[in-house]
Amino acid sequence: MHEMSLAENVLQMIEEAALTQDFSRVHTVWLEIGQLACVETQSLRFYFDVVAQDSIARNAKLEIIDKPGQGWCNVCRRPTRISSRHDACEKCGNYGLQIMDGDSMRITELEVE
Amino acid sequence: MCTTCGCSTHKARIFGVPDTSHRRTETRLNYRPIPSQPVQEPEAITLPATHAPDMNAKRILRIERDILTLNDAQARQNRDIFSKQRILVLNLLSSPGSGKTTLLVKTIEMLRNELSIAVIEGDQQTDRDAARIRATGVPVIQINTGKGCHLDAHMVNRAIEQLPLQDGGLLFIENVGNLVCPASFDLGETHKVVLLSVTEGEDKPLKYPDMFHVADLLLLNKCDLLPYVDFNTNQAAQYAHRIHPGLPVISLSATLGDGMATWLHWIETSLQAAAVESVPDTSNTVLQLG
Numbered sequence: 158m159h160e161m162s163l164a165e166n167v168l169q170m171i172e173e174a175a176l177t178q179d180f181s182r183v184h185t186v187w188l189e190i191g192q193l194a195c196v197e198t199q200s201l202r203f204y205f206d207v208v209a210q211d212s213i214a215r216n217a218k219l220e221i222i223d224k225p226g227q228g229w230c231n232v233c234r235r236p237t238r239i240s241s242r243h244d245a246c247e248k249c250g251n252y253g254l255q256i257m258d259g260d261s262m263r264i265t266e267l268e269v270e
Numbered sequence: 271m272c273t274t275c276g277c278s279t280h281k282a283r284i285f286g287v288p289d290t291s292h293r294r295t296e297t298r299l300n301y302r303p304i305p306s307q308p309v310q311e312p313e314a315i316t317l318p319a320t321h322a323p324d325m326n327a328k329r330i331l332r333i334e335r336d337i338l339t340l341n342d343a344q345a346r347q348n349r350d351i352f353s354k355q356r357i358l359v360l361n362l363l364s365s366p367g368s369g370k371t372t373l374l375v376k377t378i379e380m381l382r383n384e385l386s387i388a389v390i391e392g393d394q395q396t397d398r399d400a401a402r403i404r405a406t407g408v409p410v411i412q413i414n415t416g417k418g419c420h421l422d423a424h425m426v427n428r429a430i431e432q433l434p435l436q437d438g439g440l441l442f443i444e445n446v447g448n449l450v451c452p453a454s455f456d457l458g459e460t461h462k463v464v465l466l467s468v469t470e471g472e473d474k475p476l477k478y479p480d481m482f483h484v485a486d487l488l489l490l491n492k493c494d495l496l497p498y499v500d501f502n503t504n505q506a507a508q509y510a511h512r513i514h515p516g517l518p519v520i521s522l523s524a525t526l527g528d529g530m531a532t533w534l535h536w537i538e539t540s541l542q543a544a545a546v547e548s549v550p551d552t553s554n555t556v557l558q559l560g
Binding site: 159162163166167169170174178180184188195241242243252253256261262263264265266267268269270 | 329
């Protein structure tokens with residue numbers, strides 16, 4: 158539900174980068190969104206198109222790279238793959254895993270002109 | 271604009287006054303159409319290294335920043351302000367109707383003679399909650415997010431500019447009733463406190479894991495209704511601990527007062543910790559990209 162705010166934040170960072178990096182058009186935006194990051198990527202795409210109208214990122218392509226979730230099991234002392242925060246360890250079924258990866262949402266690269 | 275939840279922007283109001291100071295750069299860049307490219311003569315030979323000053327080449331810029339960088343930077347500034355004044359800031363989060371405002375009113379009534387308390391109220395519309403808080407005699411600022419589904423760090427910063435905060439005091443931020451979106455936005459608070467009322471179902475932590483993951487305390491409210499509803503407090507705590515091992519849980523009834531002493535003791539302990547840990551935040555707050 159907060160994807161519109163996220164899209165606005167992305168656009169604001171692009172506009173600030175444009176001021177310092179001297180570009181006037183954005184062709185592609187690469188985002189890295191973790192599986193655990195509480196972001197609906199379809200919704201983010203929709204809102205990005207909405208907020209980017211009348212900006213230097215109009216018609217920019219949004220490339221979203223999914224980042225899989227990874228937790229650490231304190232019982233097995235090994236990493237385990239997870240797709241939600243309440244998943245158990247794949248090996249021993251222990252809950253309460255420590256999140257190691259897949260909860261971030263980042264803007265990684267821009268293709269600009 | 272959003273047909274799913276009504277999220278919108280540029281609609282936040284603080285006591286009815288539009289807050290347009292945040293989000294988006296002040297110097298908004300407008301879309302500049304690309305000039306039409308010069309037509310190449312078919313017979314012209316173009317060398318790979320030909321200098322063409324009129325044409326901007328496409329290039330890749332590495333950014334590598336968190337999408338919420340700007341919010342998080344503002345949150346750090348807020349935290350620095352609170353820390354310097356040794357203010358304990360509690361961000362109250364829950365679904366609509368789980369009793370945040372009632373809990374606040376009761377807590378304020380029990381603590382107002384001992385502590386300086388202030389409140390920031392977040393709601394999409396109306397200042398009804400602010401009126402309930404104002405009746406207790408403590409200063410309150412109402413933020414109306416319009417159709418926005420959460421408070422952000424910039425809104426809180428604008429609110430504290432207008433709020434008399436006393437050193438060593440307590441600031442409550444009652445977030446917009448929503449178990450999803452507010453979890454992602456750091457406001458600069460000391461602790462996030464999530465409320466779950468026993469009328470909502472014990473599986474809420476599994477359904478909305480992010481909120482319970484970021485919380486520092488879980489309050490199970492409306493426990494006076496336990497005889498009438500199918501809610502197992504142990505099961506609720508167990509589900510919460512799947513998401514957040516070791517999350518402290520307090521069962522209480524804000525209406526009748528059961529469990530309030532434990533909640534007040536938690537606040538007291540947190541106040542002491544906030545007084546000790548009041549060191550300036552030295553983390554990097556530079557916003558420049560690239």
